[in-house]
Amino acid sequence: MNEIEAKDKQYVWHPFTQMQEWVAQPQMVIEAAEGIKLIDSEGHQYYDGVSSLWVNIHGHRHPKIDQAIVDQLGKVAHTTMLGLVNVPATQLAEELMAVVPKGLTKLFYSDDGSTAVEIAIKMAYQYWQLKGKSKKQKFVTLANAYHGDTVGTVSVGGIDLFHRIFSSLLFESIQAPCPSCYHCQLSSDPEQCGMLCIDQVEKILAEHHEEIAAMIVEPLVQAAAGMLTQPKGYLKKLRELTAKYNVLFLVDEVATGFGRTGKMFACDHEDVSPDFMMVAKGITGGYLPLAATFMTDEIYNAFLGDYTQQRTFFHGHSYTGNPLCCAAGLANLEIFREEQVIESLQEKIAAATTKLTAFKQLKHVGEVRQQGLMIGIELAENPEKKIPFSWNMAVGAKVCKKTREYGLIIRPIGSVVVFMPPLISTVVEIEHMIDIIYRSIQDVTETKQDQYDDEEVAAVLI
Ligand SMILES: Cc1ncc(COP(=O)(O)O)c(C=O)c1O
Numbered sequence: 001m002n003e004i005e006a007k008d009k010q011y012v013w014h015p016f017t018q019m020q021e022w023v024a025q026p027q028m029v030i031e032a033a034e035g036i037k038l039i040d041s042e043g044h045q046y047y048d049g050v051s052s053l054w055v056n057i058h059g060h061r062h063p064k065i066d067q068a069i070v071d072q073l074g075k076v077a078h079t080t081m082l083g084l085v086n087v088p089a090t091q092l093a094e095e096l097m098a099v100v101p102k103g104l105t106k107l108f109y110s111d112d113g114s115t116a117v118e119i120a121i122k123m124a125y126q127y128w129q130l131k132g133k134s135k136k137q138k139f140v141t142l143a144n145a146y147h148g149d150t151v152g153t154v155s156v157g158g159i160d161l162f163h164r165i166f167s168s169l170l171f172e173s174i175q176a177p178c179p180s181c182y183h184c185q186l187s188s189d190p191e192q193c194g195m196l197c198i199d200q201v202e203k204i205l206a207e208h209h210e211e212i213a214a215m216i217v218e219p220l221v222q223a224a225a226g227m228l229t230q231p232k233g234y235l236k237k238l239r240e241l242t243a244k245y246n247v248l249f250l251v252d253e254v255a256t257g258f259g260r261t262g263k264m265f266a267c268d269h270e271d272v273s274p275d276f277m278m279v280a281k282g283i284t285g286g287y288l289p290l291a292a293t294f295m296t297d298e299i300y301n302a303f304l305g306d307y308t309q310q311r312t313f314f315h316g317h318s319y320t321g322n323p324l325c326c327a328a329g330l331a332n333l334e335i336f337r338e339e340q341v342i343e344s345l346q347e348k349i350a351a352a353t354t355k356l357t358a359f360k361q362l363k364h365v366g367e368v369r370q371q372g373l374m375i376g377i378e379l380a381e382n383p384e385k386k387i388p389f390s391w392n393m394a395v396g397a398k399v400c401k402k403t404r405e406y407g408l409i410i411r412p413i414g415s416v417v418v419f420m421p422p423l424i425s426t427v428v429e430i431e432h433m434i435d436i437i438y439r440s441i442q443d444v445t446e447t448k449q450d451q452y453d454d455e456e457v458a459a460v461l462i
Contacts, residue, residue, distance in 0.1 A: 002041050004029050028404070033060035036422045036429060038409060047433050049403070049410040051422045054223070054255055056286030058335050059424040065285050068331035072324050081109065081321040088326035095333050096292065099264050103273035104294040108313075109321040113254035113280035114148025116291035117216070120276040121152050122315060123299060124214040124248045130302045130311055140204055140215040140247070143178040146224030147216060147252050156216050159225065174208065176201045176215075180228035182367045182378065182386070194231030201238060205245040214248035214275070219266035220371050223255035226416035227369045227376025236270040248275040248299075254291075255374070258282030258332070259342055259423050262349050262372035275299060285332035286422075290325035341423055349373060351427040355434040362438070364389075364445035373430075375419040377437065379445060389415045395445060402440035408433050417441065 009023045029041040036059050037045040038052075048056060058065065072088060079086050093107055108123075110116050121139065128136035141147075145158040154162055155170040158178070163170065177186065179197040186196040205212065219235050222228040235251075242249040251274040256266035260282065263269055267277065276299070280291035305311040319325075335341065349372050359365045359377060366380035366388075379395050381387045389395045396412025403410055410419055419437060421430060 001026070002029050004041065035059040035061070036425050045407065046404065047408045047421070047425075047429070047436075049408045049419055049421055049433050049437075051420050052286055053281075053411075054260070054420050055281040055284075056422045057258055057282045057332065057424070058285050058339070058341070059422050062285065062331075062335065062424075064335055065287050065328050065331040068327045069287070069324055072327035075323070077324055078319065078322050080318070082316055086321060086323050086326070088323045088330060089321035092326040092329045092333075095330060096294075099333070099336075100277060100294055101265060101267045101273045103296050104277055105297050106300045107292045107294045109326075110291045110293065110317055111289045111319055112148075112291050113252075113278070114150045114153045115317060116254065116278035116280050116293045117147045117156070117250075117252055118150050118152045119293040119315060120216070120250050120278050120295075121156065121214075123293070123295065123303075123313060124250060124276065126313065127248065127299055127302050128213050135211050136213045138208065138212045139173045140201070140212055141173045141175055142217055142222065143175050144180065144183075144222050144225035144228060145178070145216070145218060146222070147218070148254075174204055174212070176204055178222060178225070178228060179230050179234050180222070180225070182369075183228070190231045194234045194237075198234065198237050198241070202241055205241055205247055209245040209247055212245075212247045214250050215242050216250040216252060218252050219256055219272070220261055220269060221256055221266070221369075221374050223374060224413060226378065226413045227371075227374055227418060229369045229371050233270065235266070235272050239270075239272045239274065242275075250274065250276040250278070252278050254278055254280045256371075259336070259345060260372055260374050260420070262342075262345055264336075264342060266371075283332065284325055284328035285335065287328040287332075288322070288325040289319075290322065290329055345372065345423060348423075348425065348427055348430055352430050352434060355431050359438060359441075362441055362445070364395075365441065373421060373423060373425075376413070377417040377419070377441070379415045379417065379441065391415070398444045399437070399440050402444050403436050406436040406440060408436045408440075410437070 005027050013019060014022060030038050031041050032039040036048050038048050039045050108119055110119055139156050141156045141158055143158045147153040147156050151169055154166055156173050158175055177197050177200050179194050184193040187193045220230055239249055251267055253265050257279040275296055277294040284290050303311050303313055353370060356368045359368050364379050366378040366383040369376045379389060381389045396415045396417055399417050400410050400412050421433060
């Protein structure tokens with residue numbers, strides 16, 4: 001066993017991982033990366049098919065981002081934003097304002113998606129207290145939502161597995177149905193499913209708006225739920241309803257932001273301008289941890305006052321607005337502009353769509369969902385009758401283990417195979433990666449059951 005692997009198993013606890021299984025199985029050590037390829041300790045190269053957990057945009061070791069960080073290191077690595085201004089954080093704020101949906105005028109920095117959402121939750125709550133509407137304390141969420149792992153963000157999440165054990169720690173939210181047609185209890189017709197789900201949201205808002213602070217959603221795609229896509233017009237309708245019932249609209253673009261859906265932000269597809277928007281992951285091109293919570297003047301102004309009035313937002317993190325992260329963020333935006341990333345994406349998205357049509361021929365593919373370069377392939381025991389594979393067969397994990405043999409690293413969500421390549425991937429590379437996924441699904445699901453039942457599988461959920 002590689003020395004690093006042994007020490008990892010001795011000392012490190014991995015996220016979302018059953019460590020008993022982790023230590024019992026061989027693990028891959030990544031030592032380097034170049035472009036969209038990860039390189040392990042034995043020199044093998046693999047496509048980074050999940051963009052290092054949905055963060056990487058322009059590939060690894062992009063010379064512009066590398067250089068921006070090195071340049072900033074020559075000035076200062078970190079200073080606090082409590083009581084001080086720093087140059088890259090200010091410059092990045094100005095540049096971000098030029099690309100986010102109109103109406104968002106201020107931002108609050110933090111470190112990752114969970115903190116960006118936690119901040120929006122606390123600000124929305126405090127906003128209504130400051131406005132003298134102290135009964136408005138509740139949050140409306142969608143079934144199957146995922147907004148992070150802190151106690152506040154799990155409270156507005158809807159994935160039962162992550163909730164159950166912590167339930168007594170969490171605050172209660174009001175859950176609306178998620179408009180996922182494949183799993184929909186209401187209708188499997190996308191348009192009808194969307195309308196019925198909207199009706200349910202309106203019912204909740206009409207009945208409870210006086211006690212509702214905000215509604216929070218992942219726009220267009222509920223990623224961690226298994227890339228569940230929403231019907232066209234659904235997001236816009238939610239914006240209209242929340243405005244009608246005086247409920248704040250919080251849009252979580254942590255997974256969808258920075259080009260993933262084919263536009264800079266998912267909100268751009270439906271010309272939606274929320275009260276809050278949260279971003280993280282791709283904000284530094286996938287290099288360093290940074291997040292931002294955007295809000296309108298209306299929210300920001302409500303917190304203003306003499307310090308003795310205690311209207312201040314009492315929240316902050318040690319590394320808020322870290323200059324190295326912000327320098328990477330500036331380089332990230334520069335690459336978007338110079339390399340016309342959004343424009344060049346359209347051809348890649350179309351190529352993926354074409355390639356994915358062949359998956360319908362596979363015996364165990366239930367649905368292929370795609371929004372831009374966010375792709376989820378739902379595997380099922382019997383796709384026609386929508387009978388899922390039993391979770392303990394870990395079929396998704398087995399497929400992802402197989403793709404590694406063919407040189408592609410991806411991760412499943414239950415029985416959904418997730419494919420989220422870096423945006424810089426070429427059409428040829430995307431097609432190659434999809435071919436690998438196709439072959440791996442075929443190998444695993446169309447092989448005789450007993451040949452893969454006792455295969456070693458890493459216990460992976462996300
Ligand atoms: C929509 C959404 N919100 C929040 C988060 C949490 O982000 P982080 O893992 O950076 O805390 C994620 C992570 O996948 C996400 O997909």
